[in-house]
Amino acid sequence: MGITDMQEAFYYRECAAAHENSPLGLHYAMFLPTINKQATPEQKKKWLPLAENYKMIGTYAQTELGHGTFIRGLETTATYDPKTKEFILDSPTLTSKKYWPGCLGKTSNHCVVMAQLYTQGKSHGPHMFMVQIRSMEDHSVLPGIEVGVIGNKFGYGTNDNGFLSFDKLRIPRENMLMRYSQVGRIPRENMLMRYSQVSRIPRENMLMRYSQVHEDGTYVKPQNAKLAYGSMVLIRSSIVSDAARGLAQACVISIRYSAVRRQTEAYPGGEEPQILDYQTQQYRLFPLLASAYSLQLAGKYVFNTYLEVNDQIEKGNLESMPELHALSAGLKAFSTYEASAGIEVCRICCGGHGYSQASGLPKIYVDVVPGCTYEGENTVMMLQTARYLMKCYSRAKQGQKLPGFVQYIGQNLNKKSCMSEEVALGCLVMAYEHRAARLVEAAAMRMQSLIQGGKKQHEAWNGSSVQLFWAAKAHCHLFCVKNFVDAIQAKSLSSKTVTVMKSVCQLYGVHGILENLGEFMQDGFFSGEQVGYLQRKMLALFENIRPNAVALVDAFDYPDMVLGSCLGRYDGQVYQALYDYAKSAPMNQTEIHSTYYKHLKPLINPETTSDAMQFAKL
Ligand SMILES: CCCCCCCCCCCC(=O)SCCNC(=O)CCNC(=O)[C@H](O)C(C)(C)COP(=O)(O)OP(=O)(O)OC[C@H]1O[C@@H](n2cnc3c(N)ncnc32)[C@H](O)[C@@H]1OP(=O)(O)O
Numbered sequence: 020m021g022i023t024d025m026q027e028a029f030y031y032r033e034c035a036a037a038h039e040n041s042p043l044g045l046h047y048a049m050f051l052p053t054i055n056k057q058a059t060p061e062q063k064k065k066w067l068p069l070a071e072n073y074k075m076i077g078t079y080a081q082t083e084l085g086h087g088t089f090i091r092g093l094e095t096t097a098t099y100d101p102k103t104k105e106f107i108l109d110s111p112t113l114t115s116k117k118y119w120p121g122c123l124g125k126t127s128n129h130c131v132v133m134a135q136l137y138t139q140g141k142s143h144g145p146h147m148f149m150v151q152i153r154s155m156e157d158h159s160v161l162p163g164i165e166v167g168v169i170g171n172k173f174g175y176g177t178n179d180n181g182f183l184s185f186d187k188l189r190i191p192r193e194n195m196l197m198r199y200s201q202v203g204r205i206p207r208e209n210m211l212m213r214y215s216q217v218s219r220i221p222r223e224n225m226l227m228r229y230s231q232v233h234e235d236g237t238y239v240k241p242q243n244a245k246l247a248y249g250s251m252v253l254i255r256s257s258i259v260s261d262a263a264r265g266l267a268q269a270c271v272i273s274i275r276y277s278a279v280r281r282q283t284e285a286y287p288g289g290e291e292p293q294i295l296d297y298q299t300q301q302y303r304l305f306p307l308l309a310s311a312y313s314l315q316l317a318g319k320y321v322f323n324t325y326l327e328v329n330d331q332i333e334k335g336n337l338e339s340m341p342e343l344h345a346l347s348a349g350l351k352a353f354s355t356y357e358a359s360a361g362i363e364v365c366r367i368c369c370g371g372h373g374y375s376q377a378s379g380l381p382k383i384y385v386d387v388v389p390g391c392t393y394e395g396e397n398t399v400m401m402l403q404t405a406r407y408l409m410k411c412y413s414r415a416k417q418g419q420k421l422p423g424f425v426q427y428i429g430q431n432l433n434k435k436s437c438m439s440e441e442v443a444l445g446c447l448v449m450a451y452e453h454r455a456a457r458l459v460e461a462a463a464m465r466m467q468s469l470i471q472g473g474k475k476q477h478e479a480w481n482g483s484s485v486q487l488f489w490a491a492k493a494h495c496h497l498f499c500v501k502n503f504v505d506a507i508q509a510k511s512l513s514s515k516t517v518t519v520m521k522s523v524c525q526l527y528g529v530h531g532i533l534e535n536l537g538e539f540m541q542d543g544f545f546s547g548e549q550v551g552y553l554q555r556k557m558l559a560l561f562e563n564i565r566p567n568a569v570a571l572v573d574a575f576d577y578p579d580m581v582l583g584s585c586l587g588r589y590d591g592q593v594y595q596a597l598y599d600y601a602k603s604a605p606m607n608q609t610e611i612h613s614t615y616y617k618h619l620k621p622l623i624n625p626e627t628t629s630d631a632m633q634f635a636k637l
C-alpha cells in the first residue's frame with residue numbers, strides 16, 4: 020500500500036484485520052524499529068530491505084523463563100571468540116531459555132536476541148544480536164536452535180509467543196570453523212543462514228551502533244548503557260495510545276448500547292428508560308469516557324516527546340533520556356491500569372450481553388490487559404518513575420531548577436485548596452500538583468528516616484516502595500489532568516468544542532479526586548465543604564455530558580468493522596445483530612448435535628445405544 024508512516028500503518032492494519040492480533044506484530048512493532056535504531060548503517064543496508072519486504076521476519080527475544088524484569092540478570096550468553104571472530108550464543112540453563120517473545124514460536128525466521136556479552140574473559144552486560152533461527156528456504160529450524168510456542172494464553176491467540184534456546188554443544192566445533200573459513204568466499208546474503216545453522220553468528224551481527232567489539236575482542240562502551248533499551252522506550256511510548264484506544268473502543272460499545280438498551284419502568288406503567296439515563300450508569304461510564312480522552316491526549320504527548328528526544332539522541336545529546344524514561348515508563352503503567360480496569364467496567368455495564376463474545380468487549384480486554392505486564396511490569400515501571408521523582412526531589416531541595424513537568428516537586432505544602440462551587444480548572448490542577456508533591460515528599464521522608472534508622476539503601480527503597488508507587492501514580496495522574504487542561508485551552512479549538520470538552524475534562528479531574536479522596540485530604544488540603552462542591556459538580560457534569568455522550572464516542576470514529584461488536588453498532592440495531600450472531604453459531608448449523616448420539620442418547624434411551632455405537636465407530 021506504500022504506507023510508510025508507522026501510525027498510519029497501524030490504523031490500516033487495524034481495519035484490514037480488525038479481529039486478530041497480527042502474527043507479524045512483533046516484526047513491525049519491535050524488530051524493524053530495533054534494526055532502524057540500533058544497527059549500524061552497514062547492518063541497516065543489509066537487513067532493512069529484507070525485513071521491510073518480509074523476507075526476514077523477526078521478533079524481539081529478550082525475556083527468559085527465569086528473568087523478564089531484571090534485564091541485567093539475563094542468562095543467555097554471547098561469548099566472543101577472537102580466533103574465529105564469532106559470538107557463541109548459549110543458553111546454559113533451563114531458566115535462560117527465551118520465553119514469551121511474540122511471533123517467535125512459528126512465524127519468525129530471525130530475532131534480535133538480548134544476551135550477556137562476554138569478551139576477553141569479561142562480562143559487559145546485555146547486548147543485542149541478530150540471529151537467524153529458521154531457514155529462509157523452507158522455514159525449518161536451524162541446527163543448534165530449539166524453538167516452539169509456549170501454549171495457550173489469556174488472549175493473543177494469533178500471536179505465537181514462543182520459547183527459544185541456543186545449544187552450542189550440539190554443533191561440532193570443527194564444522195563451525197569450517198563454515199567460518201568460507202565466509203569471505205560466499206555471497207554476503209548467504210552468511211546469515213550458514214552461521215545461524217551452527218548457532219554461531221558473525222561479529223557484524225551484533226547491533227553495535229553504540230557499543231563495539233573490535234576484531235581482537237576489545238570492548239568499547241556505549242555513551243550510555245541504557246541506549247540498548249531504546250526499543251522498549253519506543254514501545255512504552257506507543258502503548259499509552261494503544262491502551263487509550265482499547266478504552267475508547269470499550270466506551271463506544273458500552274455507551275452506544277446504553278443508549279439503545281431500556282430497562283425497568285421508571286414508575287408503574289411508565290416507559291422503560293434508556294439505561295444511559297440512570298445516574299449510576301453515568302457514574303460508571305462517563306468518567307471512563309473522560310479517561311479515554313485524557314489517555315489519548317497523553318499518548319500523543321508521550322509519543323511526540325519520544326520523537327523529539329530521539330532526534331536529540333541521534334545528534335548525540337542524551338540529556339533528556341532520563342525524563343523520557345520516567346515519563347514513558349510511568350504513563351505506560353498508568354494508562355494500561357486505567358484502561359484494563361475501565362474496559363471491565365464497560366463490560367459489566369452491558370449486563371449479560373457484555374459477557375458474550377458478540378459484545379466485542381472480551382477481545383478488547385484480553386488485548387489491552389497484557390500491556391500491564393509486557394514491556395515492563397507495571398509496578399516495576401512505576402517504581403522507575405518514582406526513582407526519577409526521588410532524584411528530582413533531592414535536586415529541588417538543593418535549589419536546582421527542574422524540567423517542566425516535574426517543576427511542582429518541592430513546592431510549599433502549607434497551602435489550602437482554592438476550590439469553589441464553580442470548580443475552576445486551575446484549582447483542579449493545583450489540587451493534583453499538591454497531592455503529587457506531598458506524596459513525593461512523603462516517600463522521600465520515609466526513605467530518609469529508614470536510612471537514618473540504619474537501613475541500607477536497598478532496604479530503605481523496599482521499605483518505602485508502596486509510598487513510592489503512590490507518588491509515581493499521583494505524578495502520572497497529575498500529568499494526565501494537566502495535559503488535558505492544556506489541550507482544551509489550545510487556541511485552535513472552536514468555542515463549542517471547548518464548552519463540551521471542558522465538561523469532560525472537569526469530570527476527569529473531579530472524579531479522580533473523589534476516587535482518591537484520602538490522598539487529597541490527609542493533610543487537610545481540602546475542607547469537607549470543598550468535597551461537597553466536588554460531589555455536586557460531578558453530578559451536574561453527568562447532566563451536562565448526557566446529551567453529548569453518544570456524539571462524544573462517535574467522535575472517536577471507529578468503524579463497526581473495527582469494533583466487531585453487536586452492541587456497539589453505529590445503527591443501534593443491537594437485538595437483530597445479537598440474534599443473527601446466535602443463528603450463525605456453528606452449533607446451530609445442525610438440528611441435532613453429534614454429542615447427542617455419543618453421550619446423551621445412551622443416558623436417555625439406553626436400549627437403543629447401537630446407534631451411539633455406530634456413531635462412535637464412525
Ligand atoms: C503499537 C503499540 C503496541 C505494540 C504491541 C507490542 C506487543 C508486545 C510487545 C512486548 C515486548 C516485550 O515485552 S519485550 C521485553 C520487555 N521487557 C522489559 O520491559 C523489561 C523491563 N525491565 C527494564 O526495563 C529494566 O531492567 C529496569 C528498568 C527495570 C531496570 O534496569 P537495570 O538495568 O537494572 O537498571 P537500574 O539499575 O534499575 O537503573 C539504572 C539506571 O538506568 C535507568 N534506566 C533504566 N531503563 C532506562 C531506559 N530505558 N532509558 C533510560 N534510562 C533507563 C534507570 O532510571 C537508572 O537511572 P539512575 O537512577 O541510575 O540515574
Ligand SMILES: Cc1cc2nc3c(=O)[nH]c(=O)nc-3n(C[C@H](O)[C@H](O)[C@H](O)COP(=O)(O)OP(=O)(O)OC[C@H]3O[C@@H](n4cnc5c(N)ncnc54)[C@H](O)[C@@H]3O)c2cc1C
Nearest residue numbers: 079080081082086087088119120121389392393394395398
Ligand atoms: C502477551 C505478552 C507478550 C510478550 N512479548 C514479549 C516479547 O515479544 N519479547 C520479550 O522479550 N518478552 C515478551 N514478554 C515478556 C514480558 O516483557 C515480561 O513478562 C515482562 O517484562 C515482565 O517480566 P516478568 O515476567 O519477569 O515479571 P516478574 O518480574 O517476574 O514480575 C512478577 C511480579 O514481581 C514483581 N517485581 C519484579 N521485580 C520487582 C522489583 N524490582 N520491585 C518490585 N516488584 C517487582 C512485579 O511487580 C510482579 O508483580 C511478553 C509478555 C506477555 C504477557
